[in-house]
Amino acid sequence: GAVVSQHPSWVICKSGTSVKIECRSLDFQATTMFWYRQFPKQSLMLMATSNEGSKATYEQGVEKDKFLINHASLTLSTLTVTSAHPEDSSFYICSARPPGQTKAYEQYFGPGTRLTVT
Amino acid sequence: GDSVTQMEGPVTLSEEAFLTINCTYTATGYPSLFWYVQYPGEGLQLLLKATKADDKGSNKGFEATYRKETTSFHLEKGSVQVSDSAVYFCALSITNAGKSTFGDGTTLTVKP
Numbered sequence: 001g002a003v004v005s006q007h008p009s010w011v012i013c014k015s016g017t018s019v020k021i022e023c024r025s026l027d028f029q030a031t032t033m034f035w036y037r038q039f040p041k042q043s044l045m046l047m048a049t050s051n052e053g054s055k056a057t058y059e060q061g062v063e064k065d066k067f068l069i070n071h072a073s074l075t076l077s078t079l080t081v082t083s084a085h086p087e088d089s090s091f092y093i094c095s096a097r098p099p100g101q102t103k104a105y106e107q108y109f110g111p112g113t114r115l116t117v118t
Numbered sequence: 119g120d121s122v123t124q125m126e127g128p129v130t131l132s133e134e135a136f137l138t139i140n141c142t143y144t145a146t147g148y149p150s151l152f153w154y155v156q157y158p159g160e161g162l163q164l165l166l167k168a169t170k171a172d173d174k175g176s177n178k179g180f181e182a183t184y185r186k187e188t189t190s191f192h193l194e195k196g197s198v199q200v201s202d203s204a205v206y207f208c209a210l211s212i213t214n215a216g217k218s219t220f221g222d223g224t225t226l227t228v229k230p
Contacts, residue, residue: 004161043122043207043220044162093161105152105211105218109161 003027004096006110013084013117020080021113023094029074030096034107035067038091050077084117091115120145124208124221131198131228139193139224141182141208149210151175151184151191152218156205165193165206198228 003026013019023033031052036044048069050056056069066088068080077096081088091114095107125140143149150169154162166175171186180195191208208221 041222043222046217049217095161103150105150105164105167109154109156109163111159111161 002098002108004030004094004108004110006092006094006113008113009111010114011116013115015085015117016083018080018082019084019115020078021092021094021115023077023079023096023110025075025096025098025108028096028098028108030077031074031099032097032107033071033077034095034097035069035077035079036093036095038093038112040091044093047079081115084115086117089115089117120149120210120212120219122208122210122219122221124206124224126222127224127226129224129226131226133200133228133230134197135228137193137195137198137202137226139206139208139226141191141193141221143189143191143208143210145189145210145212147212149212151182152209152211153180153182153191153193154207154209154220156207156223158204162207198226200228200230202226203228 005024007022033050035047038044047062048056048058050069050071052071058064071077093112095109097107152167153165155165156162166177168175168184174183182193205223207223209218211218
């Protein structure tokens with residue numbers, strides 16, 4: 001149980017275009033989802049916390065107009081990288097938390113999406 | 119701010135060797151500490167955790183002890199297997215709000 005999927009697993013896009021990444025909780029409902037970014041050989045950096053039905057909370061330094069997050073249902077959150085540039089190339093990871101759980105470790109991670117902007 | 123420093127990898131060991139991956143932290147409060155493992159092509163999975171000083175987390179033969187005096191949470195396993203090859207992340211969380219601070223990850227490769 002507690003499986004989280006991401007789609008696509010790998011995407012290449014041209015500079016200036018937008019790309020959408022999906023995060024789905026497959027066998028549980030997730031009231032909260034997290035989006036992380038990971039640079040090569042670096043740690044995961046939390047970008048935003050997404051609560052179903054409300055606006056996402058972005059971490060300091062993350063451009064909310066650049067990284068659009070939508071959490072329209074209890075099983076799906078999307079991250080749209082708008083007007084992507086090569087510096088947005090990175091590994092994006094989501095995690096999902098079932099309802100009623102609040103501990104930091106009570107989140108299940110997706111396998112990640114590799115974004116390459118050319 | 120809060121931070122986690124992990125032993126730099128990659129680490130390559132032979133099967134049945136002893137494993138230690140060092141992790142130290144700085145935190146503004148009293149953190150909970152975690153180790154996550156990421157197998158190739160999969161998401162991070164919680165490996166073990168400790169929520170207070172001197173607690174020992176253990177799972178799948180891995181252990182780590184919360185040492186407040188040295189601000190450390192080193193991961194150990196007495197005899198590694200090829201299937202332990204993965205990336206290991208040390209992490210901390212100050213609150214239960216769900217925000218965790220991660221280390222950079224250490225890649226472990228175990229050769230038969």
